[in-house]
Amino acid sequence: MKKIINTAIVILATILLLPGCTGSDKDDGTITVGFSQIGAESAWRVANTESIRSEAAKRPNIKLIFSDAQQKQENQIKAIRNFIAQGVDVIAFSPVVETGFEAVLREAKDAGIPVILIDRAVDVQDDSLWVTFMGSDFVEEGRRAARWLIEKGYTNVKIVELQGTVGSAPAIDRKKGFEEVIKDHPGMVVIKSQSGNFTRSGGKEIMEAFLKTDGKEINVLFSHNDDMAIGAIQAIEEYGLAPGKDIIIVSIDAVRGAFEAMIEGKLNCTVECSPLLGPQMFDAVEALAKGESIPKKIVTEEGVFPQETAAEAIGSRKY
């Protein structure tokens, strides 16, 4: 019985794949893009997929073949091999893990198909196996948070910092970027810094403890993500201070919750870390199809949203 079902699935799958194989639509201007996504493990990732899909639908000359790897590398390698067999024009993928893609990327290169890395990097010896990496610059996000404070004139302040998960790239880089900018301003001092693991409850517990010891002195809170900032806002309110006024709060990510907090006047600024890579990704794809050269690293276009712009920007927040 099992055998019959398996055979049926194989036959069905072959039939479904046939149009893809035979369709050698080379000269009608259509660009076929194969995209292998990691999965749907977080709201951020879901928004990322949505952005790429909706952007592809908007461009008539693009044909997107979407494949979900469901967090498994073998699925992803299989998907990329399928893309090669189907003769797509460009392959894009967010690697599940960093290593182990050498062989399949070489196959793509031999077939003359350019590969774009989305959001995550791969660890391969030969750089020429992929044409560009597209994603956020976490260091720059940290710098932007610091620059916003300086622009607003908060240059003589005592700062507490809520770090992300110890050892994670965004936590390390955001801290680095922030420190890099404030070191030119001796008036800006980080008096306490602790990890809240990127969670609300972590942010709340740590802010509570910070307030107990240095409550009167804290002027600014810098949080590595919005969730921790939102937790900290509750702690500040329970302590009896006004978040956003008595303590200036700047955080990173720009998720919808942060905009809600800004509209209530409790958060001052959020620096975007955007999953909406769709438009830039297909700009790059079109450039590649025209034979133009593109930079090896494309940094996501990201904004800084101060409180004043929150009300008008919230409508466009999808995640």
Added chain:
Amino acid sequence: MNIVKKKTSLLNFGLSELSIIYPLLAFIAILLFNLVFTEGFFHIEIKNGHLFGSLIDIFNRGAPVILITIGMTLVYATGGVDLSVGAIIAISGALAAQMIRPDYVKGILEYGDQTSLIMVLLVPLALSIILGLWNGFLVAYIGVQPIIATLILMTVGRGIAQLITHGQIIVFEHQPFQFIGSGFFLGLPFPVIMVILLFALTWALTRKTTLGLFIEASGANPLASRYMGIPVRVITTLTYGFSGFCAGLAGLIITADIKAADANNAGIFMELDAIAAVIIGGTINGGRFSMAGAIIGALIIQSLTTTIITRGVPPQVVLVFKAVIIIMVALIQSKKLRDQLSLILHSGDRPS
């Protein structure tokens, strides 16, 4: 000779009841350290009619771990362990938030009618108890190893919680429910009140009735206990059910406190804190348990966390720091080690 004997007994301090003295000493040591070195740690003031200070924080932040520790102690005394409490915390919180804001996951921000507090409490708690009983059933009736039986729910449970929330963080406003996490009663944070009530109830049930003895007997020697007429299987199942209930309560507190259900992170690794607390507290796996000791164990862990945060220990070394202290407390607990130590200390008194 006489002197030696006295000293030894002083070090061993009784065999059962007084073993709580060691965790208590460790807890006092941590507090003393803060009294001397951390400015303002013992400062308690009355703010808006309730108590306010780092000490209160230890009890308040420690409440969820203490609650699951109460359940874990009983499970541990039956010779089992419950790894699933962290996952049950996530499920209970996710369900409560989902009931308050049923359409949020579909992107609809309107609340509809306010869900009644009774339902928001009862449904998640009922499910938590059922999940706990399921663990107990696997252990007592099917004969699955406790660590495996509860590992199943530990893994699956977080997935269930994510299914409930559709992988999103459900945020909500619900004044009566929020009271459970951040309200105050008689000047104390409400989670602390809940801990006191649950502890009193459990203590009365296990120490004023024979139930406690039955639990210890079931753990120490299941076969003999069964021949004596103790319903070992029922008791084991019920302790897991109770552990599920405690985890459900903890989940409600955590969720109500941050006004959001975070299925990915709520209660993560909390089962390990609870197990550590039980062991620090001097409960034997399958046998005598010390509820007060376990609670002090949980307080040790939380006071460490609060100390670390207020003193600004760099986050990279926090876990190592915690581990070292817990190892030290566990070592003092060991009777074997204390005997060895007293032998070494008093070897000089001996004639040979």
